[in-house]
Amino acid sequence: MNMTYQFLKSYTFKSGVTVKNRVAIPPMTEGMSLENGEVSTDELNYFNIHTGGAGMFITPVANVNALGKGFEGELSVADDKFIPGLAKMAATIKQNGTKAILQIFSAGRMTNSRILRGHQPVSASAVPALRPHAETPRALSEDEIEQTIADFGAATKRAILAGFDGVELHGANTYLLQQFFSPHSNRRNDQWGGSLENRMRFPMRVIEAAQQAIADTATSPFILGYRLSPEEIEEPGIRIEDTLKFVTKLNDMNLDYLHISMGNVWRPSLNNHDDKEPLITKIQRVSPDTPLISVGNVNTPADAEKVMEAGITFVAIGRESIREPHWVQKVEAGTEQSIRYNLSLADLEELGIKTPFFEFLKKMNDAGADQKFDVNDAQTKTVDTDRIDVAFRK
Template identity: 65%
Template sequence: MADYKFLEPYTFSKKGITVKNRIVIPPMTEMMSFANGEVTRDELRYYRIHTGGAGMFITAVANVNDEGKGFEGELSAADDKFIPSLTSLANAIHQNGTKAILQIFSAGRMTFSTVLRGKKPVSASAVKAPRENSEEPRALTEAEVEQTIKDFGQATKRAILAGFDGVEIHGANTYLIQQFFSPHSNRRDDKWGGSLEKRMNFPFAVIDEAQKAINKYAKKPFILGYRLSPEEVEKPGITFEDTLAFVDGIKNKPIDYLHVSMGDVWRKSLNDDSIKTPLNVTIKEHLGNDIPLIGVGDIQSPADAEKVLDKGIEFAALGRESLREPNWVEKVENDDEDAIRYTISESDHESLGLTGMFWDFLMASFKPGLQMSTDKNIDRSLFNNTLDKIFGGDKLGV
């Protein structure tokens, strides 16, 4: 077996839970759930095909309440009735020792009244997102903010009862938690907004509430992760300086890893040309050894993944590459790297479990980044940069 650092196990020091290697499958939107948020057979088939190699597999996002639904075909952890469905998903991922992580979120203003069955989208403030066809949300009341925080705790409880090994709080990609941190979407003057420090209150309260649920319900070590987008292109928006202050603050919170959402793991600033160091490198310097970092963004080959580890980043996440090659880890372990697929043929999508709305979504929004076998002249860097500018990361997960 090849001598790669990313194949070595890792133990989360705060919880004492060990994952078998440093490869992660990041959360990727697949739109295959039922309309009510329950898992479908096609969805379970996809997870069974793609799991088993990586140390951790983070699911597509699950909403924590009805107002948090962002799109059709989305998972839900908004009610106890979803626990059996979530259990089937955790069981599907648990092959060959892979840890199952449920990503949880609320879409906030990044949804539509049609998705919410007539209800108006909600956010930190009544500020419309600078996106085509976006709707002006209503501001959550203080009581609703408090309830939303509790909803994240309840979703964490359901993940525990369903047999997951952890949850990842989705604070990235312009969704509700990021909306509370952003000066563009948060114009509040109560304890949940205003200064940079107050804009951190909501995400930090969500983390604390999730940990309370873990303390109460978990019978074994349970991972708590957090995902963020390091910048926004909106004016005003989240700057990298803001993010570094957030990272310094989150070190005092009970999270087990930080996951930075970007289209290119080595991306520099979108807004400040004077920043010459890749953002992930600087974030890792701020985290030190206290909290491990997951790097994601166009990592394809074993050399790509090993470079991430060489820079001191503890985990390398394979998004689009894992769609093309579900046996990536196994082929590396078996010294069969020449057999790794770096393109995808349209004729193979059924056998890869990329079916129905998932395949339609990929073809409509992410085809340039999938590296179709028939496309000979795709510039991946242009696609990756576009993702970062649109989503502050990538809705797919990259």
């Protein structure tokens, strides 16, 4: 085993959970759940192929209630009836010591009435997303906000009962948690909107609900993480200064980690082009007590080690983990030369990539994603799967 790489070293979270290495598989939409949100055998096969190497495997996102569904083939944790299937998923992922983390969310306005079977999307305010064919959502009432917070807590409880090792709250990629934080999607003038402090209130309450569920239900240490996108390009929208104040608050919330969602680990500001400092470095300075997971365009062991050398606690490997499910195992065995960096269409069956997932990847290619994923056939296809749900929504 090559233990010279820092990313192969174990880590113990505040919660007391120890992970065997600093590599995480980030949540990547594969669209292979059943229509009602239950786990499918195709998903279990995919997870069985791709798990066992990384310290943490974070699942594709699961909605916490019916109005939270964002796309077809999406996982759900909105009802107790889903627990048996989720238990199979957790058990499948937990091979060779890999920790299974369930990502949970509500899509908010990033859905449509067709996906919601005739219901209007909901959000912080009645402001549509700036994307083609976006529907205008209705603003959640005070009672609905409180119920949604409770739904996140109930989803966390179900994850514990299903045998997961942790939950990641999806506050990134323009979904509901981010919609409350964003001045673009949140135009409220009550306690849930207006000032930066008020716009933080909903995500902070969701974190507290998840923490309470863990305290009430978990009989052993349980991981709680939060994923965020550091900027928006909308006007008004989230700027890095807002995020740094939010992260400062989150640093006091006793979270196990923050997962920074970007298409490139070292990306600088999308809005201030004169500032070349990577956003992850800015966030790192204001989060001294909370580990960070950094993701985006990490392919080789050298790429991953560069993240470690910058003092970032975890590195997430997304696109590369699709084409090389044994990336960590090959590094451990000292056979890095055998790592696969290209994907042939002939490999899809071997890798458990079924039609919904493959069509999703093709759709990302058609959308012109800016981070490239090589699929070698007569014509090369490129997609960005670390930011797959961002691209799909835009």
